Amino acid sequence: MTGKKAADARRTSIGAQRNPASQDAILQAAEEILVEGGLGSFSIEAVARRxxxxxxxxxxxxxxxxxxxxDVYHRQKFVDIAPDTGAIETDIFQLLSDLLExxxxxxxxxxFRSVIAEAQTDPAASKALAAYMAERYQQGGEIFRRAKARDEVADWVxxxxxxxxxxxxxxxxxxxxRxxxxxxxxxLVVRHLVHGLKAQ
Amino acid sequence: MTGKKAADARRTSIGAQRNPASQDAILQAAEEILVEGGLGSFSIEAVARRxxxxxxxxxxxxxxxxxxxxDVYHRQKFVDIAPDTGAIETDIFQLLSDLLExxxxxxxxxxFRSVIAEAQTDPAASKALAAYMAERYQQGGEIFRRAKARDEVADWVxxxxxxxxxxxxxxxxxxxxRxxxxxxxxxLVVRHLVHGLKAQ
DNA sequence: ACTTGAACGAAACGGCTCGTTTCGTTATAT
DNA sequence: ATATAACGAAACGAGCCGTTTCGTTCAAGT
Structure with missing residues (x-):
């Protein structure tokens, strides 16, 4: 993605302040380990080595x-949670398609898999995930608010x-x-999902 | 649930055969650890101790x-995946309600949370979970096959x-x-889900 | 009746990882 | 100029993992 490995150059202290090069190298190494080996390989020790x-x-x-x-998770680029194609069915298709891609x-x-798995073990991860999801639902709900304004979905949605x-x-x-x-x-999945959301 | 702790009595060999009392004590201890401390506390060592x-x-x-x-997972009693109340909406409500309870x-x-989390790390758990879910979908699909026979849901479902x-x-x-x-x-959730599955 | 062999719990092992501490070095902040 | 803090490397004790050893208990086979 960036084209360079986690640790190209030797680093050392740059004085009484945080070294951003180290910060970057650590976060990048952490992400690489997650992608290559999953949460099972993810440890402070392994990240430090890499x-x-x-x-x-x-x-x-x-x-x-x-x-x-x-921190690795929050540095990701996220997909547009509320695409606006003009119709609810295509909005949802777009959203899910973007997520999958x-x-x-x-x-x-x-x-993300790792975050969810971690949340099953660590309350801190669980709390952070809950807060993040609540925010995403709030933002993404815009799809349905727009659709309701168009009378495209039922009132009770x-x-x-x-x-x-x-x-x-x-x-x-x-x-x-899968x-x-x-x-x-x-x-087809979207068809299953959406049809019930449409006003008759 | 059973009313007794994992290890009430001292056990020993009963000869050149597996001791079912030990088997039970181990599986019960494993389940207790999962329930009380989650997957993070679950280790062979901890189960042996308990x-x-x-x-x-x-x-x-x-x-x-x-x-x-x-093994702990498969010893659970499972809920009826295909309740038959006579209507698709109440079938689904029943199923989800039973699952939640x-x-x-x-x-x-x-x-179950632990199994899902483990599947994010261990391919063996992932494979077992996939096989189990496929079987459950197959069995539970009966709800919709019945509903289709009643012309209650659309053909394309x-x-x-x-x-x-x-x-x-x-x-x-x-x-x-949550x-x-x-x-x-x-x-309300079921209403969101089902409405699209109904034939117009 | 006697021997063989397998399962049992307890204990100890070597190896590994974890989170911390120590060290010498670097360079900013005062 | 001095104090302070961050840096990487190395080493630490503690704890867990998977295995091995041990003495004991009995079913199975002769």
Whole structure:
């Protein structure tokens, strides 16, 4: 992606201040390890080795493995959660399609899977994930607010809840390693999902 | 649940055959650890301590932590995946309601969460989970096959896929620790889900 | 009746990882 | 000029992992 490995040059202190080169090398090494080996290979020790960084340097800025993981996660580029194509069905297709592509082709899938897995073990990760998801549902609910303004979906549809529902399916596919969904198959899924959301 | 702890009595060899008392104590201790401390506390060592069993005894019958975890999982009582209430909407409500209750009140939720988390790390767990889910979709698809026979859902509905979709939402709730859903709220979710599955 | 062999729990092992501490070095901040 | 803090490397003790050893208990086979 960036074209360079986690640790190209030797680094050292640049005085009584944080060294951004070390910070970058550590975060990049962490992401590489997640992508290549998954959460099982992800440890402070392994990241330090790969980044040619000292363990105390990592522990100074990222007190726990979970915090480092979440930092890697937050540095990702995220997909547009509320595309506006003019129709609810194509909006949802676009959103899910973008999510799948992001998870499939980039590093996003491996990182996000790891965050979810970590949340099953670490309350800090669980709390962070909950907060993040709530924000995303709020933002993404815009799709349904717009559609309601167009009288395209029923009154009783709750935007945030609908958002949560339509993203659930791809979550499950991510966690069960079945992300490769052909466009026509995805269209069928969206058809299942959307038809009930339309006003009669 | 059973009323007794993992290891009440001292056990020893009963000759050149497997000791079912040890087997039970180990599986019960494993389940207790999962419920009380989650996957993070789950190790062969911890299970051996709690069950007053020797580590070699565990390794003899469950070569890896994942295999032990899956054995705990498979010993659960599972909910009826295809309730037959006569109408698709109440069928789905019943199914999701049963799932939520099982996960909430019993040990099922903690154990299943752990299996999903383990599947993010261990390919063996991932494979086992995939096989199990495929079987469940197949069985649960019966709900939609019956509904199609009644002309209650559209022709294009794919039973197994519909099953996957409607269970996705509670999966996500399980994994984000938001299982407590009031009946009227669940009814709303089902309304979101089902309405699109109905024939016009 | 006697021997063989397997399962059992306990203990100890070598190896590994974890989070911390120590060290000498670098360079900013005062 | 001095104090302070960050840096990477190395080493530390603690704990867990998977295995081995040990003495004991009995079913299975002769």
């Amino acid at each position: 980044a040619h960084a000292g363990k105390p340097t990592i522990y100074r800025w990222w007190p726990t493995r979970t915090i480092l993981l979440l 992001f998870w499939n082709t980039g590093h996003g899938g491996a990182v 709750v935007p945030e809840l609908a958002m949560e529902i339509i993203t659930s399916f791809v979550w499950k596919r991510l966690l069960t390693d 992300l490769e969904i052909a466009p026509e198959q995805l269209r | 069950a007053h069993a020797g580590k070699p005894t565990i390794y003899r019958w469950w070569p890896t932590r994942t295999i032990l975890l899956l 099982f996960w909430n009140t019993g040990h099922g939720g903690a154990v 794919v039973p197994e896929l519909a099953m996957e979709i409607i269970t996705s939402f509670v999966w996500k709730r399980l994994l984000t620790d 299982l407590e859903i009031a009946p009227e709220q669940l009814r």
